[in-house]
Amino acid sequence: MFLKVMKCELILLLAFQSVFAVVNVKINNFELEYSVTYENWCKSDKDRFQFIIGISIGQCVAECGARGHCSSLIYRSQINGCELFLTSETEQSNPGECVHVKKDDIKVIKSPCQGDCEHGEVCESISSKSGKCEIKECINTTTPENGKVLGNQRGVGNKIRYICNPRYEPKNDGVEPVAKCLNDAQWSHITECVKTNYTWATWSPWSTCSVSCNSGTQKRSRECSIRIEGNGESTCDQSDVQNEDTQQCYVRPCPTHGKNCSSDLNCLETEGVCIQGKCFCPPLFAYNNTIKNCTKVCQTITGNYTKFKGKWITNYNIDDETKYKSRLEECKTACTKNPKCLSFEIDSGKASEATCYMGLVTFDMIHSAYPTQINDGDGYDLYSKTCS
Structure with a gap:
């Protein structure tokens, strides 16, 4: 019958915006008298500490009256939802059929508990004549300066999260902390937001x-x-x-290996030398196409000669006066004594004599930079491929 009366009064709301009434209710060994305001909007959930579904408005008023820390309530008739708040602010949130009751408008005529319960406690009925104050909520939630709290349920076992504003971090642990309401009505964690440097x-x-x-x-x-x-x-x-x-x-100009030059300065890109107008890698070095530079191929120089079958260097020989008739061993000796000689070829006329052509470059140097200057013949390199 009571709910039917409530629905009728809510219909009147659409026409009159607000209707005031005084209601007496007896429930859970409580007797209360309260005045209500029917509004066409529902209060925001700011400062809400409890949300109970499936109870009547009378039970909702009794829940608020049983708590010393409850300052107002909102009852949502469409879902039978009871919301309890720490403050009586009436900040509008969204349209809806809600009943708003302030704590000052609730008069407790009879309570099963002797005296008022402490902050955070709820008066629970033990029998028809007595009751007991029990801890049900954590009320002392402090929003950190330069931060906020997410979560509006304050019952034992509920959790909240502290979030710091940009350029601020939670002190001590450096992560956004989660707090749980414990059985002693205290939060497991409180935080302070400090500025980051x-x-x-x-x-x-x-x-x-x-x-x-x-x-x-x-x-x-x-x-x-x-x-x-x-x-x-x-x-x-x-x-x-x-x-x-x-x-x-x-880095440097791109490689000039094999290109024309007038001096060694034109061959610096490949750390080479200029010999008779062409850039070559220096002795004991070979050109590497991958890195586009000369790389060392031997660690030491030996006194041995390496014979190259079918290779004869042209146009890179020492001047004519160094040419002479000699046997093979004499050619080797002559090239070894000449600091400019790196290779030689023998043009044999008779078995007992030969013409030596002293080379300024080795066959490897010519092959990598200017291969067209190698003709058919038999030649010898002063530098052996045997390295230690």
Whole structure:
């Protein structure tokens, strides 16, 4: 019957916006008298500490009257939902059929408990004549300065989460903490939001240039260190502060191996030498196509000669006066004594004599830089491929 009367009064709401009434109710060994305001909007859940589903408005009023810390309630008639609040603020949230009752409008005529319960306690009926104050909620929830609390259920076993504003971090643990309402009406965790201090580390060394010759780019980076009061250090990612730097780099002109030259200075890109107008790798070095440079192929020089069948170097010989008739061993000796001689060829006319052509380059040097200068014949390199 009571709910039918409530529904009728809610219908009147649509026409009159607010209707005031005084209601007397006896429930759970409580006798209460309260005045209600029927409104066409429902209060926001700010400062809500309890939300109970499936009870009548009379039971909802009794729940608020049993708590000294309850300052107001909202009853949602469509879902039989009871919301209890720590404050009596009437901040509008959204339209709906809600009953708003302030604690000042609730008069407790009879209570099963002797005296008022402590803050956070609820008067529970033991018998028709007595009751007991029991801890049911954690009420002392403090919103941290420069932060907020997520979760509006304050019953024992419920959890809340502390969230700090941007540029602030939870003190002590550095992570957003979760607190649980314990049986002693205390939260398992409280937090303080402290300002973070950002300090940039020194730049890393520049990376290798993106190219092996001519112009390219190289990069460097640095990390941002967050120092939190009472905490250690960790890394951060701030998009509004530069943490990567790029610059142009120049390695050297691209390789000139095998190209025309007028001096060794024109062959520096491959650390080579200029011999009779062409760039070559120096002795004991060979050209590497992968890195586009000369790489060492032997560690030491031996006194042995290596014979190359079918190879004869042309146009890179020492002047004519170094040519002479001699036997093979005499050619070897003559080339060894000549600091400019790196190879020689023998043009045999008779078995007892030969014409030696002293070479300024080795066959490997010619083969990598200017292979067209090798003709058919028999030649000897002063530098052996046997390295130690």
